[in-house]
Structures are given as structure tokens and as C-alpha cells.
Amino acid sequence: MITIKTTEALAAFCERATRHPYVTVDTEFLRERTYYSQLCLVQLAVPGDAEEDAVLVDPLAKGIDLAPLYALFKDESVVKVFHAARQDLEIFYIEGGVIPHPLFDTQVAAMVCGFGEQVGYETLVRKIAHESLDKTSRFTDWSRRPLTPAQEKYALADVTHLRVIYEYLRDELAKSGRKPWVEEEMKILTSPSTYVIEPENAWMRIKTRTTSGKFLAAVKELARFREGYAQSRNIPRNRVFKDDALSELASTKPRTEKDLSRSRLLLREARRGEIAEGILKAIEIAGDYAPEDMPKPDTSRDKLQVNPALADMLRVLLKAKSDSLGVAQKLIATTADLDMIAAGRRDVNALKGWRAEAFGNDALRMCQGELGLVARGQKIEVFEL
Structure with missing residues (x-):
């Protein structure tokens, strides 16, 4: 197990990573006593089975500079793969002023590929990599040195199994033609405004x-x-x-x-x-x-004249579409989205981009009386009126 503690060693790994199509990334941090997260460990892995293909980077090591890592994050030829990336990206944006790009979030991709709502890393490791994780080190103090062998093993597993998960989900998205759906979601994660609280x-x-x-x-x-x-x-x-x-x-x-x-x-x-x-x-x-x-509260939803029967039909339509596509309902549309559509609003996320293709266009047709629903056994089917 390799732990990088110098800028030179980090630069060497990052230079080697540029020769690969992707690098998996994870972090360990503390936030209980600070406003901004304290970065305690960075885990990196590139494709391969050699020991040097997966490393731990100690950002608390004396004299280390993470500039080579931030340069890798800006390299457009290498996909940066995270799971549930938001907190990790916030750290890198605050610490280094950089957001990794291009980005692939396996949690979002898994929701598009039929693994359910907010699927956890442990679940994907079990279902895709067919491995199990030892989570006993999950809530340890990552700022203490030296790290224990159990901590190091736990941390490294967060990027080694991620390689298998990424390759599986990448191929599934290519087969289904839904890669643009995930790319659309990545635009939100890679926007600096996502991480700045004014x-x-x-x-x-x-x-x-x-x-x-x-x-x-x-x-x-x-x-x-x-x-x-x-x-x-x-x-x-x-x-x-x-x-x-x-x-x-x-x-x-x-x-x-x-x-x-x-x-x-x-x-x-x-x-x-x-x-x-x-x-x-x-x-x-x-x-x-x-x-x-004086500030004014957002009362737009209070004024909605929601058609309750139509809202209920939209909920059934959403479930039918979610089931047939194998995409998590929560990713397609929220309850608030459905209520706004049923009230006649059209400035709704569920009616834009890939969501329109998956659900929104049919939702509008239902509102216009062009589509209906019918129960056939355990399934709900959509039909033309």
C-alpha cells in the first residue's frame, strides 16, 4: 500500500495518470469543528492491478503541495470518477479553486441505470463488483497520524472497487444511449455556484x-x-x-x-x-x-391552483415511466414538480432536458388530455386517447 507524502511523488503519480482514460477519486475529511471541511486524505486509482495503480495521498504531510493533483483535475483527457461527489468537489473548489472536469458521478449514473434512489457505494460494490466492504473505519478521526492499517485498507477500497463500478456503468450508459442524461446532471455538479454560500x-x-x-x-x-x-x-x-x-x-x-x-x-x-x-x-x-x-417570502407555491386528480395521475405516470426506464423517480421529478405541472406551471425542471424525454413530454400530453393510464395486472401502461 503506497502513501504519497511529497509533492514530487504526487506529481509522478499524476503524470502517470494522464496516460489513462480515467482516475477514481475519493476523500476523507472532518467537518464537525469547522465551517469548511478539513481535507485529511485523498485516494486515487487508475486502471490496473499493480500496487502503484492505487495510492493514498496525505495532504497533512509537511511541505506537500497538491498543485499536481489540481493540474490533473483540469486535464480534459482524463475522466475524474467520484461516488456522491458533491462534498468532495466542494473541498477541492474551496482548497484549490478547481472543480475536476470531465466528471463522472457513479451515484447519479446508478440512479439512471436502475439502481434506485441515492444508491450507496456499499450497495454498488456488492451488486457490481461482487465484493464486500469493511465499514468499521468509516467514522474514525482521519486527521490523526499515523493512520492504522484498517483505515488505509478502508480508504483504498473506496477507489479500487470504484474502477469496476465506473466501467460497468459507463458501458451500461453507452448501451442505453443515456450518457447525455448523466452529462447534463454533471453540469450542475461542476458549477462553482453550487459550492458558494453568499x-x-x-x-x-x-x-x-x-x-x-x-x-x-x-x-x-x-x-x-x-x-x-x-x-x-x-x-x-x-x-x-x-x-x-x-x-x-x-x-x-x-x-x-x-x-x-x-x-x-x-x-x-x-x-x-x-x-x-x-x-x-x-x-x-x-x-x-x-x-x-424588506425580504419577501416565496409564496409562489402557496398560490398554486393544483388540480389534485391530475397531480395524482402524474404521480402514477411518473412511477410507470420510472419502472419502464429503470430510472429512479426522485431523479426524474419531485413531488413539487408534479404539483406545479398540475397547476399549469411549465417552468419546471421535469419538463426540461433529458427529463422531458423520459417523462415531461408525456406529462404535458396527459395534461392536454392526449394520454391515459390503464392497469394491466401489476403494471400501469400509458395509452393514446
Whole structure:
């Protein structure tokens, strides 16, 4: 088992990887105590059975520079293969300002190839590679050195079996003609906007029941302060204050530190110092919002005039299409998509791109009274009206 701890050794492996059609990639990281993930290990493998074809890269090794890896990620001749890539890609974008391309996510591909909703790596290893995984090292502390042999074995398995899984799914997509479907999904994963949280927009993540403009203005400014504070100090946002405390502050609108001391939900360390100052300043700014500048909740779904019978028929159609195509329902359309279609909306993801081919075009024809459904035994079939 090879562990790379120098820039020179990493450059040598990455140069050799450029001679192969693909490289499989995985990471181990910690995020419990930081805002951004702490990269602790990178696993890489190229096609082949030799020991040097699969390596561990120690990003915590003294003096190592990951620039050769980032150069490999930019090489258009080599497909970068991940499973459930989103968190890994976020790390590489934040750490190195790079998003691997071209990209292949085996979780997305497996959903297109009939392996169900959000299929796990362990399941694919069992069903495609016909191997089993020892998951006992999954939740260990990957920042501690030295790594144990069990940790190293576990980590390497995440990229060695991935070679078999990738080649199988790649060939299945070629046979089915659905490679463009997966490529369309990869455009979302490779967009930098997927991984950037702007403090200005952080309030949109907060779930509230109140639609008052003054309340939402306070929510927006408190969320903006919290996100910026957490990012600048690389601490989890909940370490600043939690969502329930944020909602409480937006309701009570404290003006002084004495007011903060009366909070039921605010952490003790947030009632004084920089955090307290930030909270009070946020409330002050929110109080100066002009009526026309106050945030407005998204009420578009509340105004939907959903035809419930049509929505139910669309759900049955989705299941029929999912079953016949062998594509996970969740990947094709969400419940919200179906409700919007049944309400007459046409700016819906399920009606665009490959989803239109798989489901959306027939959904529109059903809405127009051109298609019907019939039960034949255990199956639902679509027929022309």
C-alpha cells in the first residue's frame, strides 16, 4: 500500500495518470469543528492491478503541495470518477479553486441505470463488483497520524472497487444511449455556484412560519452576520448561534446586551463580545429597512391552483415511466414538480432536458388530455386517447 507524502511523488503519480482514460477519486475529511471541511486524505486509482495503480495521498504531510493533483483535475483527457461527489468537489473548489472536469458521478449514473434512489457505494460494490466492504473505519478521526492499517485498507477500497463500478456503468450508459442524461446532471455538479454560500443569501436557508417583512428583514441580517462570521473564523454556523436562536432574536429584536441576556436559546458566549455586537448591529440594520426593501417570502407555491386528480395521475405516470426506464423517480421529478405541472406551471425542471424525454413530454400530453393510464395486472401502461 503506497502513501504519497511529497509533492514530487504526487506529481509522478499524476503524470502517470494522464496516460489513462480515467482516475477514481475519493476523500476523507472532518467537518464537525469547522465551517469548511478539513481535507485529511485523498485516494486515487487508475486502471490496473499493480500496487502503484492505487495510492493514498496525505495532504497533512509537511511541505506537500497538491498543485499536481489540481493540474490533473483540469486535464480534459482524463475522466475524474467520484461516488456522491458533491462534498468532495466542494473541498477541492474551496482548497484549490478547481472543480475536476470531465466528471463522472457513479451515484447519479446508478440512479439512471436502475439502481434506485441515492444508491450507496456499499450497495454498488456488492451488486457490481461482487465484493464486500469493511465499514468499521468509516467514522474514525482521519486527521490523526499515523493512520492504522484498517483505515488505509478502508480508504483504498473506496477507489479500487470504484474502477469496476465506473466501467460497468459507463458501458451500461453507452448501451442505453443515456450518457447525455448523466452529462447534463454533471453540469450542475461542476458549477462553482453550487459550492458558494453568499452571506447575503444565507437567510433563504432558514425555515420560518412568519412572513412579516420586519421579521424577515431581521432574519436576513442575522443570517448574513452569522454566515460571514462563521466563514471568516472557519467555525460551524451553529457555533455562532443556532437557527432557533436566530428566529427568537428576529422576533424579540434585542437592542442591548441586557436584552440578549434574556434570550432562552442564545449560547452564553454569544451574549457578549463580537457575536453580541454583531447581533445588535444586525437588528439595527434590519430596523432601517424601507418597506420596499424588506425580504419577501416565496409564496409562489402557496398560490398554486393544483388540480389534485391530475397531480395524482402524474404521480402514477411518473412511477410507470420510472419502472419502464429503470430510472429512479426522485431523479426524474419531485413531488413539487408534479404539483406545479398540475397547476399549469411549465417552468419546471421535469419538463426540461433529458427529463422531458423520459417523462415531461408525456406529462404535458396527459395534461392536454392526449394520454391515459390503464392497469394491466401489476403494471400501469400509458395509452393514446
